[in-house]
Amino acid sequence: MTAPSLPAALRAGAAGLYALEAAAGLIIAHGTWLTRDDFACFVEYGTGTAAIDWEAAACALETGGLPCSGGERRMLTLASSLASQTPVILGDAIISIDDRNVGLLVQAVLHASGQRQFPAC
Numbered sequence: 001m002t003a004p005s006l007p008a009a010l011r012a013g014a015a016g017l018y019a020l021e022a023a024a025g026l027i028i029a030h031g032t033w034l035t036r037d038d039f040a041c042f043v044e045y046g047t048g049t050a051a052i053d054w055e056a057a058a059c060a061l062e063t064g065g066l067p068c069s070g071g072e073r074r075m076l077t078l079a080s081s082l083a084s085q086t087p088v089i090l091g092d093a094i095i096s097i098d099d100r101n102v103g104l105l106v107q108a109v110l111h112a113s114g115q116r117q118f119p120a121c
């Protein structure tokens with residue numbers, strides 16, 4: 001699957017499940033993780049769809065298998081929490097994220113609650 005088609009495939013794989021749509025939308029909009037080779041092993045492909053193994057990615061993040069900046073760590077942790085109910089301490093997770101990422105997080109939370117914020121395709 002080509003890099004440009006990955007966002008559409010992730011959206012297709014999450015379609016109809018607001019929390020998964022929100023997590024996929026957040027990670028797509030954040031823009032960093034989907035471009036990383038070391039993150040690619042957490043993306044599972046189907047026919048025209050893709051899904052992130054959120055729990056495995058969160059575990060790798062916790063154990064040092066995905067070195068990253070603090071902001072990248074926070075965004076992946078928040079997306080994983082939306083998608084797979086990975087526990088997150090919200091106060092710790094939102095400290096020091098920039099205005100753009102706060103906006104993306106708010107969009108994701110609204111989307112997960114049923115107020116569609118991210119594009120469907």
